[in-house]
Amino acid sequence: MTLDLEVNSPVVGAQAVMTGGGLRSQSKYVLTMRSTPVQVAAGLTDDAGNFRAQIKLPSKICVSGGLHELVLTGITPDGDALRDSSWIVLDDNCKSRSVRKAKPVDNTVTLGTFIFPHLSAKLTPHSKSVLRGLRSPIRTAKRMTITGYTQTTMKSKAARKFNRDLAKRRAAAVRAYLRSLGVRAPITIVGAGGVSPLRGKAQKYNRRVVIRVRY
Incomplete structure (x- = not known):
């Protein structure tokens, strides 16, 4: 998952590209904002277990200010759950104050x-x-x-x-x-x-x- 977000910019309407492969055919993938779970987007893989979707982040992503995790989940052919995360700090006006791929140390x-x-x-x-x-x-x-x-x-x-x-x-x-x-x-x-x-x-x-x- 890659997020096209600039620091100090509005989150609503920002572009998110979600891609994956090697998953179960016609299985569901979900993008969720945590820690209070908010489902942001979802879809189905194709017959080969791949997917690619470009979305605009909706207004429901505007949770309270602080550090939050955007989690993209999918299912392997064996039924195991896979996940990919990005981390974002929001303020109460739904602007991004920090965006990073890796979980912040400590x-x-x-x-x-x-x-x-x-x-x-x-x-x-x-x-x-x-x-x-x-x-x-x-x-x-x-x-x-x-x-x-x-x-x-x-x-x-x-x-x-x-x-x-x-x-x-x-x-x-x-x-x-x-x-x-x-x-x-x-x-x-x-x-x-x-x-x-x-x-x-x-x-x-x-x-x-x-x-x-x-x-």
Whole structure:
């Protein structure tokens, strides 16, 4: 199963292509959204046990915000059940916040990266707007980790300490704003500083905070 979805885009009307083979002839295949099961689409294999169907995702796929599994199931000639999954994070407005083929390790996904002004730990209006949009998909989070970074050009011992402190203040600013929005999940903040530069990007993109959410 492949899903043609863009992050931060509406899910309803998005294209999904379902293909399979080697299944029982004229047997049923089903696409379901979990964990509260919602049947999204279904059909029958051909005489050779194959199928290919292109669908538009319907409005009933709009379940509550959080991490969900799209499961495509079929039956082998021996009667065994087969399944293929994709994982998606939805917000309450039925927009995708993350889409991935493999199950997230430890049910943890990256949901946000925010850029800060030079030498600043102050959230920009744009960052606040993005954080408000993340409020619903992180409502069911079990834990969050917010990691702050800085530019990576300063190498002295004093500069490294300054950058770690600045990075932690940036992470703390994101945590404080999420708390003001009513987010109650446990949050760990990390001041990584001037490490892990984004290759091929200008230094301003290293002035970032990354949010990882465990469901």
